[in-house]
Amino acid sequence: MLISSRGKYGLRVIVDLAEHENGGYIPMKEVAKRQDISLKYLEQILPTFVKNGLIEGVHGKGGGYRLTRKPEEYTLGEILRLTEGDLAPVTCVENGGEACERKGACPAMPVWQGLDALINEYLDGKTVRDLMCEE
Amino acid sequence: MLISSRGKYGLRVIVDLAEHENGGYIPMKEVAKRQDISLKYLEQILPTFVKNGLIEGVHGKGGGYRLTRKPEEYTLGEILRLTEGDLAPVTCVENGGEACERKGACPAMPVWQGLDALINEYLDGKTVRDLMCEE
DNA sequence: TTATTTACCTACTTAGTCAATAGGCAGGTG
DNA sequence: CACCTGCCTATTGACTAAGTAGGTAAATAA
Numbered sequence: 001m002l003i004s005s006r007g008k009y010g011l012r013v014i015v016d017l018a019e020h021e022n023g024g025y026i027p028m029k030e031v032a033k034r035q036d037i038s039l040k041y042l043e044q045i046l047p048t049f050v051k052n053g054l055i056e057g058v059h060g061k062g063g064g065y066r067l068t069r070k071p072e073e074y075t076l077g078e079i080l081r082l083t084e085g086d087l088a089p090v091t092c093v094e095n096g097g098e099a100c101e102r103k104g105a106c107p108a109m110p111v112w113q114g115l116d117a118l119i120n121e122y123l124d125g126k127t128v129r130d131l132m133c134e135e
Numbered sequence: 136m137l138i139s140s141r142g143k144y145g146l147r148v149i150v151d152l153a154e155h156e157n158g159g160y161i162p163m164k165e166v167a168k169r170q171d172i173s174l175k176y177l178e179q180i181l182p183t184f185v186k187n188g189l190i191e192g193v194h195g196k197g198g199g200y201r202l203t204r205k206p207e208e209y210t211l212g213e214i215l216r217l218t219e220g221d222l223a224p225v226t227c228v229e230n231g232g233e234a235c236e237r238k239g240a241c242p243a244m245p246v247w248q249g250l251d252a253l254i255n256e257y258l259d260g261k262t263v264r265d266l267m268c269e270e
Numbered sequence: 271t272t273a274t275t276t277a278c279c280t281a282c283t284t285a286g287t288c289a290a291t292a293g294g295c296a297g298g299t300g
Numbered sequence: 301c302a303c304c305t306g307c308c309t310a311t312t313g314a315c316t317a318a319g320t321a322g323g324t325a326a327a328t329a330a
Contacts, residue, residue: 002137002224041319047278060327061275089137107266118257122250131242176290182307195298196304
């Protein structure tokens with residue numbers, strides 16, 4: 001499977017934050033409840049988003065998370081690459097095919113590279129805005 | 136990962152059979168040696184191809200496997216769907232999204248369906264001939 | 271200052287899958 | 301009959317995914 005629960009959950013959180021944007025910070029507790037996802041599991045995913053500047057979190061009462069950009073400025077590819085680590089369809093093209101021992105001789109390499117590009121370009125063409133409900 | 140070793144090995148076997156086509160049957164022992172893949176592991180993959188009519192195998196001395204069509208008549212999508220079971224990038228679209236409980240409400244569903252179609256169409260556009268070395 | 275809220279960090283458990291190994295049976299040829 | 305080759309089934313070990321759990325650090329309200 002190319003995209004796991006981790007990736008789908010991460011996406012749902014970002015979309016939820018976008019839909020419930022109110023200028024303030026939204027506690028993860030609320031998001032977890034709305035999305036029916038384990039709070040503890042989400043807490044494990046979110047720091048990655050913070051480290052990469054997709055969202056910002058503040059501690060304490062009245063704290064929570066907030067998006068740092070507009071919904072249309074987040075591509076699905078960007079979000080999924082962070083949660084999944086990589087969107088390579090085969091190990092052959094992970095990290096640009098660095099680890100593949102047959103890379104020189106393998107006739108399938110161009111096929112994998114093409115597929116990899118296709119997937120990434122498709123997901124980079126979709127944004128969080130595309131997943132939001134009309135309001 | 137969308138495509139595992141199992142899928143890649145299966146592909147290499149079919150390509151190998153195509154390249155060494157000689158009118159007769161080719162024992163898997165030879166293919167395993169040429170491709171440097173465990174014979175026992177290959178024996179586990181091939182029956183799927185036989186059952187679906189991609190290759191035919193005959194027992195006994197002088198036996199082995201043989202393609203049933205021309206190389207350009209095998210698409211990579213067909214081969215990989217058999218070895219991997221499915222090429223769905225997310226569980227949401229496995230078996231046409233049958234098992235997904237959120238399929239009605241999920242705003243991401245169209246995105247996954249689009250990605251699924253893209254991947255399958257791409258791989259259905261490539262054939263075994265495309266992976267064969269010029270001779 | 272104190273209690274509370276929330277983010278954040280680290281370890282653990284459980285279940286499942288992938289890759290490979292192994293042994294033996296079934297079918298067919300010389 | 302002996303041998304070869306496909307074919308079936310079970311098992312192992314390593315790894316990953318998903319979720320659980322407990323605790324620490326930071327910030328605010330009281």
